Amino acid sequence: MAKVAVLGHGVVGSGVVEVLMKNTGNITQKAGESIEVKYILDIREFNDLSYKDKFTKDFSVILHDPEISVVAEVMGGLSPSFEYVRACLEAGKSVVTSNKELVAAKGALLLNIAREHNVNFFFEASVGGGIPIIRPLHQCLAANKINEIAGILNGTTNFILTKMIHEQMDFSEALALAQKLGYAERNPAADVEGYDTCRKICILASLAYGKHIYPDSVYTEGITKITLADVQYADNWGGVIKLIGRAKHLEDGRCLIMVSPALIARTSQLAGIEDVFNGILVRGDATGDVVFYGRGAGKLPTASAVVADIIDAVKAAGTHKSLYWVDDGKNWAINYKESETAFYLRLTGKPAAELKELAQAQFGEIEVLTQKEQPADEFACVTQSINEGRMDELVSGLTAAGACVASKIRVLEY
Amino acid sequence: MAKVAVLGHGVVGSGVVEVLMKNTGNITQKAGESIEVKYILDIREFNDLSYKDKFTKDFSVILHDPEISVVAEVMGGLSPSFEYVRACLEAGKSVVTSNKELVAAKGALLLNIAREHNVNFFFEASVGGGIPIIRPLHQCLAANKINEIAGILNGTTNFILTKMIHEQMDFSEALALAQKLGYAERNPAADVEGYDTCRKICILASLAYGKHIYPDSVYTEGITKITLADVQYADNWGGVIKLIGRAKHLEDGRCLIMVSPALIARTSQLAGIEDVFNGILVRGDATGDVVFYGRGAGKLPTASAVVADIIDAVKAAGTHKSLYWVDDGKNWAINYKESETAFYLRLTGKPAAELKELAQAQFGEIEVLTQKEQPADEFACVTQSINEGRMDELVSGLTAAGACVASKIRVLEY
Numbered sequence: 001m002a003k004v005a006v007l008g009h010g011v012v013g014s015g016v017v018e019v020l021m022k023n024t025g026n027i028t029q030k031a032g033e034s035i036e037v038k039y040i041l042d043i044r045e046f047n048d049l050s051y052k053d054k055f056t057k058d059f060s061v062i063l064h065d066p067e068i069s070v071v072a073e074v075m076g077g078l079s080p081s082f083e084y085v086r087a088c089l090e091a092g093k094s095v096v097t098s099n100k101e102l103v104a105a106k107g108a109l110l111l112n113i114a115r116e117h118n119v120n121f122f123f124e125a126s127v128g129g130g131i132p133i134i135r136p137l138h139q140c141l142a143a144n145k146i147n148e149i150a151g152i153l154n155g156t157t158n159f160i161l162t163k164m165i166h167e168q169m170d171f172s173e174a175l176a177l178a179q180k181l182g183y184a185e186r187n188p189a190a191d192v193e194g195y196d197t198c199r200k201i202c203i204l205a206s207l208a209y210g211k212h213i214y215p216d217s218v219y220t221e222g223i224t225k226i227t228l229a230d231v232q233y234a235d236n237w238g239g240v241i242k243l244i245g246r247a248k249h250l251e252d253g254r255c256l257i258m259v260s261p262a263l264i265a266r267t268s269q270l271a272g273i274e275d276v277f278n279g280i281l282v283r284g285d286a287t288g289d290v291v292f293y294g295r296g297a298g299k300l301p302t303a304s305a306v307v308a309d310i311i312d313a314v315k316a317a318g319t320h321k322s323l324y325w326v327d328d329g330k331n332w333a334i335n336y337k338e339s340e341t342a343f344y345l346r347l348t349g350k351p352a353a354e355l356k357e358l359a360q361a362q363f364g365e366i367e368v369l370t371q372k373e374q375p376a377d378e379f380a381c382v383t384q385s386i387n388e389g390r391m392d393e394l395v396s397g398l399t400a401a402g403a404c405v406a407s408k409i410r411v412l413e414y
Numbered sequence: 415m416a417k418v419a420v421l422g423h424g425v426v427g428s429g430v431v432e433v434l435m436k437n438t439g440n441i442t443q444k445a446g447e448s449i450e451v452k453y454i455l456d457i458r459e460f461n462d463l464s465y466k467d468k469f470t471k472d473f474s475v476i477l478h479d480p481e482i483s484v485v486a487e488v489m490g491g492l493s494p495s496f497e498y499v500r501a502c503l504e505a506g507k508s509v510v511t512s513n514k515e516l517v518a519a520k521g522a523l524l525l526n527i528a529r530e531h532n533v534n535f536f537f538e539a540s541v542g543g544g545i546p547i548i549r550p551l552h553q554c555l556a557a558n559k560i561n562e563i564a565g566i567l568n569g570t571t572n573f574i575l576t577k578m579i580h581e582q583m584d585f586s587e588a589l590a591l592a593q594k595l596g597y598a599e600r601n602p603a604a605d606v607e608g609y610d611t612c613r614k615i616c617i618l619a620s621l622a623y624g625k626h627i628y629p630d631s632v633y634t635e636g637i638t639k640i641t642l643a644d645v646q647y648a649d650n651w652g653g654v655i656k657l658i659g660r661a662k663h664l665e666d667g668r669c670l671i672m673v674s675p676a677l678i679a680r681t682s683q684l685a686g687i688e689d690v691f692n693g694i695l696v697r698g699d700a701t702g703d704v705v706f707y708g709r710g711a712g713k714l715p716t717a718s719a720v721v722a723d724i725i726d727a728v729k730a731a732g733t734h735k736s737l738y739w740v741d742d743g744k745n746w747a748i749n750y751k752e753s754e755t756a757f758y759l760r761l762t763g764k765p766a767a768e769l770k771e772l773a774q775a776q777f778g779e780i781e782v783l784t785q786k787e788q789p790a791d792e793f794a795c796v797t798q799s800i801n802e803g804r805m806d807e808l809v810s811g812l813t814a815a816g817a818c819v820a821s822k823i824r825v826l827e828y
Contacts, residue, residue: 019557019700029624030556030736130701132550139549142444143433143721210443269707272686286433286718287544287708293683294704304700307557315736322444322729 001034002314005062007084008075009042009055012098012125015303016072017051020310031311038068041075063087070313072306073097082106089113089121094316096309098125098302104199108212108327118320122309127153127200128278130301131294132308137207137282138323144284146208150246150414153200155276155296156184156191157223157243162274164231165240171226183276193222194243194259201245204280205257209249212327213257219336221260230346230407232371233380237344239265242273244412250334257333262412263344263382270414281414289414337389344369346380346407347398355379358403362394382411415448416728419476421498422489423456423469426512426539429717430486431465434724445725452482455489477501484727486720487511496520503527503535508730510723512539512716518613522626522741532734536723541567541614542692544715545708546722551621551696552737558698560622564660564828567614569690569710570598570605571637571657576688578645579654585640597690607636608657608673615659618694619671623663626741627671633750635674644760644821646785647794651758653679656687658826664748671747676826677758677796684828695828703828751803758783760794760821761812769793772815776808796825 004020006013017037020027028034039062040054059080062068071088073095075081081102085095090113097103102110103123114121124134128151137146152158156178163174175192178184190196198220205213223243234241242264247257264271269291273279278296283289295301312321347355356379359366366381374380386394395405418434420427431451434441442448453476454468473494476482485502487509489495495516499509504527511517516524517537528535538548542565551560566572570592577588589606592598604610612634619627637657648655656678661671678685683705687693692710697703709715726735761769770793773780780795788794800808809819 015700023557023559023699026559027557030553032736130698131704132546132553135553136546136550139444139546139722139726142725143437143441143718145437145440269686272683284544284718285437286429286714286721288712288715290545290706290708292704292706295702298702300700301702304557304698307700308553311556312553322446 001036002031002069003036003038003067004070004072004310005039005041005068006037007041007071007073009040009044009046010074011299012074012302012306013040013042015299016074016306019300019303019307027307027311031314033314035310035314038065059084063091068093069317070094070096070310072310073099073102074306075099076101078102078105085110086113089117089119092117092119094120094122094313096122096306096313098123098306100126100196100199100203104202104215107203107206108325111324112326115320115324118318120313120316120321122313122323123203124309125302125305127203128280128292128294129296129298130304131278131280131292131296132305133204133280133292134207136292137204144286146249146282146284148246148248148283149201149204149208149280150244150270150412151201151204151280152242152270152273152278153197153245153280153296154191154243155278156188157197158273158278159183159276160192161223161226161241161243164226164228168228170228171224192224194220197243197245198259201247201257201259205247205255206325207323208247209255209332210325211330211332212325213255213333217331217333219258219260223261225407226261227407229371229378230409233344233346233369234263236369236371237263237367237382239263240271241409242270244270246412253332254334255332256336256339258336260410262410264412264414268414340385340387342385342411343383343391344380344407344409344411345383345405346378347403348378348406349404350402351377352379355403358398358401362397415450416445416483417450417452417481418484418486418724419453419455419482420451421455421485421487423454423458423460424488425713426488426716426720427454427456429713430488430720433714433717433721441721441725445728447728449724449728452479473498477505482507483731484508484510484724486724487513487516488720489513490515492516492519499524500527503531503533506531506533508534508536508727510536510720510727512537512720514540514610514613514617518616518629521617521620522739525738526740529734529738532732534727534730534735536727536737537617538723539716539719541617542694542706542708543710543712544718545692545694545706545710546719547618547694547706548621550706551618558700560663560696560698562660562662562697563615563618563622563694564658564684564826565615565618565694566656566684566687566692567611567659567694567710568605568657569692570602571611572687572692573597573690574606575637575640575655575657578640578642582642584642585638606638608634611657611659612673615661615671615673619661619669620739621737622661623669623746624739625744625746626739627669627747631745631747633672633674637675639821640675641821643785643792644823647758647760647783648677650783650785651677651781651796653677654685655823656684658684660826667746668748669746670750670753672750674824676824678826678828682828754799754801756799756825757797757805758794758821758823758825759797759819760792761817762792762820763818764816765791766793769817772812772817776811
């Protein structure tokens with residue numbers, strides 16, 4: 001019998017305990033031995049629970065119990081999670097976590113400590129909730145070069161955008177609904193500003209390319225400026241606006257990595273991913289495009305991913321898996337201004353005909369977009385592919401000529 | 415260095431050799447050692463190839479070479495594949511295969527032989543080509559009870575249906591195009607009659623439920639009778655017709671497993687899977703719905719799945735993985751007539767109004783469908799959910815009353 005500890009009894013932690021207790025037969029068969037939760041670390045009291053005697057408030061009890069071979073960290077945040085996880089790995093215990101902030105900030109360091117101590121550090125639940133993505137990316141696509149990864153990685157923002165697209169709610173209305181339904185925090189910045197998506201694409205990129213890519217090196221733009229007008233023009237163009245985290249391997253070994261809203265065509269496999277669902281597209285040189293889709297968050301989906309990692313850690317006892325990346329001190333992410341893409345632009349402040357002339361003067365050939373309730377002083381278009389740095393100059397030119405650039409959203413092909 | 419043999423140098427086999435030679439750095443890193451193709455078995459001559467000296471026509475050379483630790487069987491068919499695979503496993507060599515016919519017919523037996531000899535038998539490429547599905551289903555979803563699996567598992571039929579839906583080709587036109595493009599064989603029965611889909615859903619169901627389910631116990635209906643009229647009515651209903659292989663775990667431990675065309679709503683994640691792509695929906699009790707999407711066939715996608723298995727087999731040398739199911743002599747698949755579903759019906763042979771009355775008399779509440787070029791003597795509807803056996807009686811009733819049941823297609827919710 002393997003004995004495990006669960007650090008944190010919040011939404012995910014209580015789900016982990018529930019799944020471990022519910023599917024025992026299945027889990028024992030898959031792990032090759034039964035798995036028992038010996039401790040649950042939480043500072044709160046849970047006296048109504050049938051398993052209340054498993055709770056402890058003292059981390060050192062867990063750390064110093066040699067019976068504990070696997071620890072599940074599901075507290076979130078960086079401190080004390082980082083110190084706890086590090087101590088467990090150094091004590092020869094494998095650790096599994098759902099904590100994307102931790103993996104994005106400290107992944108290379110913790111993977112190295114795990115390797116040195118011949119234990120494992122797994123984090124399937126840190127990206128995509130219940131969608132298997134870390135392991136398939138690492139293992140099943142081992143025979144591929146991963147050219148590109150692009151994903152809808154945050155359920156809250158996808159829910160908000162879906163409501164804007166299908167029910168013509170504006171951003172603040174849709175956000176309020178998401179908060180009411182418990183999908184968004186009272187302080188929604190981590191979601192709507194794209195930070196959560198950024199952590200997740202950093203984890204996927206680090207795994208795919210073998211170098212730790214830190215969130216603070218990644219250009220990150222959220223969805224707070226998206227308007228209903230943008231959604232309508234996107235519809236006229238033949239697509240939808242989604243918050244996309246993406247990473248592309250460049251020929252010189254560096255990586256273009258970015259988080260931003262984007263227009264994607266309705267025919268894209270990512271366009272149909274709605275509500276709180278997540279979808280991740282992996283573009284391999286041999287497999288072509290593979291897409292993984294499912295619930296990216298929630299108690300049981302995330303818990304089941306944590307439990308799958310626990311099972312794997314139990315099975316792998318005494319061996320170290322090759323899941324790994326390094327921090328070699330270099331910044332592998334290019335400055336996004338070096339990259340190029342097509343842009344959707346919404347201009348205001350002058351009669352539409354004048355705005356069109358200005359846009360044509362700046363960008364040459366453009367695709368003009370319309371929408372039903374288009375104001376007389378608004379003009380929208382999609383440009384050709386253009387360098388990001390050059391785009392900034394051209395936008396300055398537009399502004400100097402008296403146009404207001406109300407929206408500027410990238411157009412991506414996936 | 416690990417030395418492997420490839421049995422068969424057809425489309426997939428040559429792809430396996432290509433991927434192994436191309437991505438050596440990546441593969442060595444993932445496998446922990448380099449992998450060299452020592453032999454390729456084929457009865458044909460390949461004198462133009464740079465690696466022509468690796469070919470042999472004598473299987474016993476491979477079988478008796480103790481250096482060969484992993485054999486990739488990519489010949490297809492049952493004989494001599496089965497005898498070769500069995501001999502390799504009994505000789506202590508791990509085997510990986512893309513051969514769905516072999517796995518569907520002999521999976522339990524070969525998995526048992528592999529276990530007895532402490533080697534591995536992997537078959538990621540047998541379902542979904544380059545889409546990782548076997549391993550995620552087994553491993554990442556270990557913490558779930560798999561309630562249901564439903565998939566578009568055959569690219570050829572999906573291509574044909576896509577052409578019928580979007581370009582109003584009829585079945586024979588679309589089939590001819592598929593043959594011209596090399597997607598369909600000259601004898602297309604294995605694809606269009608659903609046999610290929612049947613083998614694949616049997617493999618997935620056997621893995622998910624732990625009992626070998628044989629193709630000949632599975633009701634299998636192909637797409638040859640689907641007409642453009644059906645496609646139009648489905649469109650009016652709000653969906654598309656897809657060939658679906660599905661398996662559902664019943665409470666008594668048995669399994670409802672079936673292959674048939676089905677109407678699915680346009681909002682379903684399976685509805686957007688077009689052309690030669692495959693998509694597999696896995697419904698777990700904790701994860702909810704997870705969908706895997708990608709190229710289900712083709713040289714490099716399939717080869718990359720075979721190579722991923724080779725890497726795994728090399729890494730797992732000396733250990734046996736728990737991927738497993740048994741043939742316990744029982745038939746775990748229920749008679750599909752015990753199940754129930756809603757049906758789409760297209761009736762002809764009488765004026766539409768009379769057909770409607772007849773349908774209402776037989777089925778009670780129905781949803782009436784229309785299409786633009788609807789003949790005066792045609793009527794289409796969707797029934798309530800109804801037992802399959804009872805449906806047959808009601809259809810007999812319609813026929814006895816002078817109606818012709820031109821189409822009868824299941825309506826599924828995924």
